[in-house]
Amino acid sequence: MYTQAMDTMGKEGGDLKKPLRSAEDLANEERFEARIDAGDFIEAKDWMPEHYRKTLVRQISQHAHSEIVGMLPEGNWISRAPTLKRKAILLAKVQDEAGHGLYLYAAAETLGTSRDQLFDALHSGKAKYSSIFNYPTLTWADMGVIGWFVDGAAIMNQVPLCRCSYAPYARAMVRICREESFHQRQGFESLLTLMTKGTDSQKAMVQDAVNRWWWPSLMMFGPPDADSPNSEQSMRWGIKRISNDALRQKYLDATVEQAKVLGVTLPDPELRWNEERQAHDFGAIDWTEFWAVVNGDGPCNRERLAARVKAWEDGAWVRDAALAYSRKRDALKEAA
Amino acid sequence: MSPAVTPGTLPGPPAEPTGRAAKTTEWPLWEVFVRSKAGLDHKHCGSLHAADPQMAIQLARDVYTRRQEGTSIWVVRSDQIVASDPGEKAAYFDPMADKVYRHPTFYDLPKSVDHM
Numbered sequence: 001m002y003t004q005a006m007d008t009m010g011k012e013g014g015d016l017k018k019p020l021r022s023a024e025d026l027a028n029e030e031r032f033e034a035r036i037d038a039g040d041f042i043e044a045k046d047w048m049p050e051h052y053r054k055t056l057v058r059q060i061s062q063h064a065h066s067e068i069v070g071m072l073p074e075g076n077w078i079s080r081a082p083t084l085k086r087k088a089i090l091l092a093k094v095q096d097e098a099g100h101g102l103y104l105y106a107a108a109e110t111l112g113t114s115r116d117q118l119f120d121a122l123h124s125g126k127a128k129y130s131s132i133f134n135y136p137t138l139t140w141a142d143m144g145v146i147g148w149f150v151d152g153a154a155i156m157n158q159v160p161l162c163r164c165s166y167a168p169y170a171r172a173m174v175r176i177c178r179e180e181s182f183h184q185r186q187g188f189e190s191l192l193t194l195m196t197k198g199t200d201s202q203k204a205m206v207q208d209a210v211n212r213w214w215w216p217s218l219m220m221f222g223p224p225d226a227d228s229p230n231s232e233q234s235m236r237w238g239i240k241r242i243s244n245d246a247l248r249q250k251y252l253d254a255t256v257e258q259a260k261v262l263g264v265t266l267p268d269p270e271l272r273w274n275e276e277r278q279a280h281d282f283g284a285i286d287w288t289e290f291w292a293v294v295n296g297d298g299p300c301n302r303e304r305l306a307a308r309v310k311a312w313e314d315g316a317w318v319r320d321a322a323l324a325y326s327r328k329r330d331a332l333k334e335a336a
Numbered sequence: 337m338s339p340a341v342t343p344g345t346l347p348g349p350p351a352e353p354t355g356r357a358a359k360t361t362e363w364p365l366w367e368v369f370v371r372s373k374a375g376l377d378h379k380h381c382g383s384l385h386a387a388d389p390q391m392a393i394q395l396a397r398d399v400y401t402r403r404q405e406g407t408s409i410w411v412v413r414s415d416q417i418v419a420s421d422p423g424e425k426a427a428y429f430d431p432m433a434d435k436v437y438r439h440p441t442f443y444d445l446p447k448s449v450d451h452m
Binding site: 046047095096099103106109114116172179320322323329 | 361362363365383385387398399402403422423
């Protein structure tokens with residue numbers, strides 16, 4: 001699963017103001033830029049510009065939140081999976097998402113923000129996560145389509161991040177990409193089973209899920225390049241490697257072919273091959289919907305956040321008890 | 337040369353996360369090392385929060401070895417790791433750059449004995 005490059009740094013304000021810098025800072029900055037130009041990886045304790053640090057904390061934590069919130073739409077179907085095999089697969093996938101969230105939180109923490117601070121930001125609604133998880137999972141076919149579309153888009157987005165200039169993030173992405181390839185494949189295979197062996201109503205269920213998830217999946221790549229004024233800086237720093245629109249196009253071209261194999265149609269009357277561009281043209285994306293969902297007004301935003309907050313609060317006594325137990329044992333050991 | 341060493345500087349975040357009171361309710365951070373198979377070294381693979389050593393091992397198994405990536409796990413409290421100072425990287429490691437005679441390839445030998 002993946003968070004989208006929402007590029008809201010400018011809108012959040014304040015972050016871009018450059019304070020007066022000392023000669024030492026300027027020298028550090030020059031050395032840092034030279035390392036970036038040379039394709040060096042930056043490690044946690046290396047000097048880095050404050051804006052680089054903030055951009056990374058924001059991006060990595062959004063990504064982590066997305067993995068964690070991303071468990072909710074799928075968790076809904078664990079107890080409703082049609083067979084034991086599908087249930088085991090879905091459980092493994094949701095467990096992976098939890099693991100991916102943890103890798104990413106750990107990467108964000110290396111930048112000096114604590115786990116609790118990261119959680120606070122999510123639970124207070126201050127932090128963003130991928131808009132895709134604010135849509136409901138209405139039928140079993142949604143599980144397959146999420147694997148095919150959403151994880152497919154995630155992989156497309158994440159592969160270039162394995163070469164991110166910030167090494168702890170890049171290392172987490174390598175691990176995630178390696179684990180995630182089964183996510184997309186299991187989704188497609190599950191849909192293929194429905195389409196080749198299923199009843200008419202099961203096939204219709206797949207088409208319905210495709211229709212509902214197609215546009216939100218395209219939105220996962222974030223706003224168009226023209227509306228991403230800070231992308232350039234992220235590209236320059238090697239935090240981002242490929243632009244939102246370029247990734248979206250690549251994803252779309254790949255998915256159109258997969259849809260043919262599956263035997264479903266994509267809900268876009270303007271979708272057609274453009275010989276000149278050697279790419280598919282497609283209809284306009286509803287960015288009003290995208291921003292509404294990002295800013296809290298999607299179909300499930302409140303439900304998702306409430307579920308997260310409840311899980312965190314309900315678990316508080318467990319965390320406290322574990323810590324108290326550990327401290328008590330340490331004290332006993334010292335006394336002995 | 338100064339012992340370019342600062343406790344707890346690598347690889348994790350600060351032992352006491354910035355901006356937090358000392359009396360934290362956050363579980364401590366642990367670094368996880370996994371031996372992928374018998375005969376190989378334990379290798380650092382990431383970190384996690386856990387209340388105590390047993391929990392750290394168990395969580396490490398769940399988080400880092402879901403696909404048989406390991407046969408043995410070490411965990412160590414991040415604040416117990418002593419690391420070289422990244423700021424002194426050059427002073428500390430560069431002197432080794434001009435000691436090429438420490439490598440076998442430095443020595444030119446006749447072809448008939450070059451496998452030595």
